Amino acid sequence: MRTTQFSKGQGTGNDFVILRDRSGMLNLSDAQVRWLCDRRLGVGGDGLLRATRAGLIPEWEGDPDLWFMDYRNADASIAEMCGNGLRVFAKFLVDEGLLSRYDAVIATRAGLKHVIVHGDGTVDADIGPASVSGDPVTVRLGERSWPATPVDVGNPHAVVRLDSEEELFGLDLTVSPVWGPPEAFPQGVNVEFVALTGPDRIRMRVHERGVGETLSCGTGTVAAAAAMSRATGYEGPWTVDVPGGTLAVALSAEDSRLTGPAVIQARGEVFVPEF
16 A cells, blocks of 8 residues: 545546656556545546656657646546646646746647636636537437537547537436447547537536546537537637536637636545555
């Protein structure tokens, strides 16, 4: 059994276990990641954020001195990006004194991401461009199916537009959606179900790859806004309501900006089994 310091943070209810690993010595197994994210046996979270130096990530080819957001889903699978995770990660670095300025660049598996940590507790994050595909896919949930819009935000999304909030609230997202054709998302996909509630406002629920339904998904809100921009012709900015709160999304051809609250809820010590 090993002992390690941890923090717990959340952004609009999307919550994360955060580990500081400046020297890259933790080397957690998949079983340990799953245990840490388990809400009954471990700390509990939708994923795990490990703060380490970019030069310690074998595939990283950029500035080795940057902080790298090593993100794992709750099932221990590696994800390219996490929008809310990025905002919580930035708040953690500032609170821990690991960033010397509130305006910084963070390394991720989806490239460099610019963040601004504001004094009011909100964090503004560069998510990167949202690429909307013209090749529709089909998403099925239980006995129902819908056409969905694929969107790449550094990680894969399929956005389903529903007719009403009532239809959205009636979905059973304890069941995992499936998609077709299967080769459209060989590494899995995050599925967003959205309803338009105003000319510039969306309500969304999401089933995250490797996690299940979550209270929020940062890259998912960007994907939803991009898909709705394509469908309606309105370019934004968009307000996106999720079960855990509200986020703002600004879109451009070169970038997407995600703004919302980020909170560090707790710090402590955890005893991690060796399995």
